[in-house]
Amino acid sequence: MKTGVKLFFLVSLLFLALIFFFRPSSEISEDSGREIGAGFLETHSVKLESSGASITEKPITSEKSARTYSWDYDGYQWHLTLFLDDDLYDEYTLRTRNRDYDLFASDPYDDWLIENIADTLYLLAKEYSLEGSKVPELCVSFVQSLNYTSDIVSSGYDQYPRFPYETLYENGGDCEDTSILSAAILQEMGYDVVLLELPEHMAIGIKCDSEKEGKSFEYEGNNYYYLETTGRDWQIGEIPEKYAGQPVKIIPVYRRPLMNLDFKSQCEYSKKDGIVDVNVTLRNVGSETAKNTTVYVALQSVDEMDVWDKAESSSMTVEPEEACNYAAKGLTVPAGKTFRVYVQAQGENLLSENITSEWVTI
Numbered sequence: 001m002k003t004g005v006k007l008f009f010l011v012s013l014l015f016l017a018l019i020f021f022f023r024p025s026s027e028i029s030e031d032s033g034r035e036i037g038a039g040f041l042e043t044h045s046v047k048l049e050s051s052g053a054s055i056t057e058k059p060i061t062s063e064k065s066a067r068t069y070s071w072d073y074d075g076y077q078w079h080l081t082l083f084l085d086d087d088l089y090d091e092y093t094l095r096t097r098n099r100d101y102d103l104f105a106s107d108p109y110d111d112w113l114i115e116n117i118a119d120t121l122y123l124l125a126k127e128y129s130l131e132g133s134k135v136p137e138l139c140v141s142f143v144q145s146l147n148y149t150s151d152i153v154s155s156g157y158d159q160y161p162r163f164p165y166e167t168l169y170e171n172g173g174d175c176e177d178t179s180i181l182s183a184a185i186l187q188e189m190g191y192d193v194v195l196l197e198l199p200e201h202m203a204i205g206i207k208c209d210s211e212k213e214g215k216s217f218e219y220e221g222n223n224y225y226y227l228e229t230t231g232r233d234w235q236i237g238e239i240p241e242k243y244a245g246q247p248v249k250i251i252p253v254y255r256r257p258l259m260n261l262d263f264k265s266q267c268e269y270s271k272k273d274g275i276v277d278v279n280v281t282l283r284n285v286g287s288e289t290a291k292n293t294t295v296y297v298a299l300q301s302v303d304e305m306d307v308w309d310k311a312e313s314s315s316m317t318v319e320p321e322e323a324c325n326y327a328a329k330g331l332t333v334p335a336g337k338t339f340r341v342y343v344q345a346q347g348e349n350l351l352s353e354n355i356t357s358e359w360v361t362i
Contacts, residue, residue, distance in 0.1 A: 064083060064084065064085055064086065065083075065084060065086070066081055066082070066083050066084075067081070067082050067084060067168070067169075067171065068080065068081045069081075069082075069142065069145065069146070070145075071141060071142055071144075071145035072141075073137070073138055073141040073142075074130075074134065074138070078138075078141075078142070080117075080142065082113075082168060084165075084168065084169050088165065089165065089166065089169045092163050092165055092166050092169075093166070095163070095321065096260065096283075096285060097159075097160060097161060098260055098285065099258060099260075099285040099286070100251070100258065101161060101176060101180065101195055101197070101202070101251055102183075102195060102251050102252065102253045102254070103256075103258060103285065103286055103287050104161050104162065104163050104164070104180045105164070105180045105181075105183040105184045105187070105195070105253045106184070106187075106253055106254060106255045106256075106287040107163050107164070107184075107287050107320075108255070108287050108288075108320055109163075109165075109320070109321075110163060110164050110165040110184075113164070113165060113168070114164060114184050114185055114188045115188055117185055117188075118139075118185050118186075118188035118189045121135070121138060121139050121142075121185070121189065122135070122189055124138070125138060133236060135189070136186055136189075136191055136206055136227070136236065137235065137236060139182065139185050139186055139189065140182050140186075140204075140227055140228075140229055140234075141232075141233075143178050143181050143182045143185075143229050144178070144228075144229060144230065144231060144232055144233075144234065145232070146167065146171060146172035146173070146178060147171050147172030148172060148173075148174065148175075148178075148230055149170075149172050149173060149174060150174050159176075161176050161177065161180065162177040162180070163180075164180060164181045164184045164185075167180070167181045168181070174230075175201050175202045175203065175229065175230050176202040178229040178230055179195055179196075179202045179203055179204050179229045180195070181229075182204050182227070182229045183195055183204050183253050186204070186206065187253060191206055191207070192206070192207035192222070192224075193205065193206050193207070193224075193253060194219060194224050194250050194251060194252050194253060195250075195251040195253060196217065196224075196226065196248050196249075196250060196251075197248065197249040197250075197251055198243050198246045198247070198248055198249075199246055199247065201243055201246075203226055203227060203228050203229060203239075203243075204227050204229060205217055205219075205224030205225060205226060205227065205250065206224060206225055206227050206236060207222050207223065207224055207225075208223060208224075208225045208236065208237075209223075210223050212225060212236070212237060213237060214226065214235070214236060214237015214238060214239075215237055215238070215239040215244070216237065217248055217250060219250045219252070224250065225237040226238070226239045228240060255286075255287040255288040256286050256287065256288050256349070257284050257286035257287075257288045257289065257290035257291075257293075257318070257320070257347070257349060257350050258284065258285050258286035258350075258351075258353075259282050259283070259284060259285070259286075259290065259293070259318075259345045259350060259353045260282070260283045260285050260353075261280065261281075261282050261343055261345055261353055261354070261355045262280070262281045262282075262355075263278055263279060263280040263281065263297075263341065263343050263355070263357075264278075264279050265277065265278045265279070265341050265357065267360070267362070269335065269362050270335065271335055272334075272335055273332050273333060273334050273335050273362070274332065274333045274334075274335065274362040275330055275331070275332055276299060276309075276330075276331040276332070276333065276341070277327065277328070277329050277330065277331070278297050278327070278328040278331065278341055278343070279325065279326075279327050279328075280295050280297065280325065280326045280327070280328070280343055281323060281324075281325055282295060282318065282323065282324055282325075282326070282345050283321070283322070283323040283324075284318040284319065284320050284321065284322055284323075285320075285321070286320060287320055288320065288349065289317060289318065289319050289320065290317065290318040290347050290349065290350045291317055291347055291348040291349050291350075292315045292316075292317070292347050292348040293315060293316050293317070293318050293345060293346070293347035293348075293350055294312055294313050294314070294315050294316070294345070294346060294347065295312065295313040295326040295343065295344070295345055296310070296311075296312045296313075296342075296343070296344045296345075296346070297310065297311050297312070297326075297328040297331070297341070297342070297343050298310040298311075298341075298342045299331050299332075299333050299339045299340070299341060299342075300339060300340050300341075300342045300356070301337070301338070301339060302338050302339075302359070307342075308331075308332065308333040308334065308337065308339055309331040309332050309333065310331070311328040311329075311331060313326040315347075333362055334362070335362050336361070336362060337361070337362055338359055338360065338361045338362075339359070339360060339361075339362070340356050340357045340358060340359045340360065341356065341357040342354065342356050342357075343355050343356070
């Protein structure tokens with residue numbers, strides 16, 4: 001079964017993603033919490049604890065566990081309980097990290113979870129008449145409360161970006177993980193956000209009016225204000241001193257297909273010519289369906305303008321996480337000639353991707 005299909009099947013079974021937020025009055029007592037059901041399958045009352053961020057974990061079954069997150073914002077303590085699935089987490093860990101940062105934030109397979117979190121935050125903000133500027137800060141205050149863990153410690157890799165589901169399941173991550181999670185939630189809430197990549201750090205930028213005070217970056221005619229997703233109590237436009245003046249790469253977050261290409265080739269040759277078979281694998285690691293996608297295979301000559309032989313697949317539709325194969329058989333090159341294998345994927349809504357082999361002489 002394809003990975004994308006398995007992910008969809010697991011997600012479709014997960015009615016267990018029940019999310020509950022509570023916001024008490026200023027004086028915290030056992031019965032002061034207001035219960036927000038937000039249309040979920042059931043509701044629970046929660047005993048409010050003392051101030052301070054915390055995360056508790058309670059096993060539900062051998063495959064599922066509940067995590068309750070508690071954090072402070074605007075003088076109150078907030079609580080969030082998520083029911084997460086071990087099998088779905090395992091599916092995420094099998095997915096390649098070889099994709100752009102924005103594609104982790106726009107991943108379609110955790111839409112159900114991100115939508116529930118965003119909807120509940122919006123209802124709470126509306127219920128308690130939070131000022132507009134405080135709504136994204138409420139969201140990011142939740143993310144800021146998660147544990148900070150470096151990639152080398154948590155995964156053994158220098159760079160190991162995580163999908164939002166993984167960050168929530170693991171109770172935290174590093175700056176890129178919390179930025180990806182924050183961007184996913186805020187974008188679902190309707191905010192225009194970008195990822196901000198700095199040397200050895202990542203944050204998010206949120207579009208605000210140019211009159212707002214604080215550090216901002218201009219991108220395509222809009223001002224995106226810096227918002228830190230690690231640490232505590234950072235406000236919109238407030239940038240840590242160590243990152244002030246550092247170069248920033250602005251990464252827009254939107255849904256798009258992206259192809260990872262790989263191929264294996266085999267050549268049989270004689271005094272007359274060589275016969276080359278090329279087997280191509282393409283996987284859509286993007287967040288959008290790739291439409292009318294074709295694979296072009298050629299045996300390039302040394303000047304790269306001419307080819308000895310070529311083949312092209314019929315058009316195909318490739319869903320996110322889906323892998324497809326194409327075999328170009330019997331391509332020929334004259335004996336004694338130098339060539340390399342050139343593979344390109346292109347489509348209706350897909351930026352062209354290509355890979356090549358080393359040069360070979362028959």
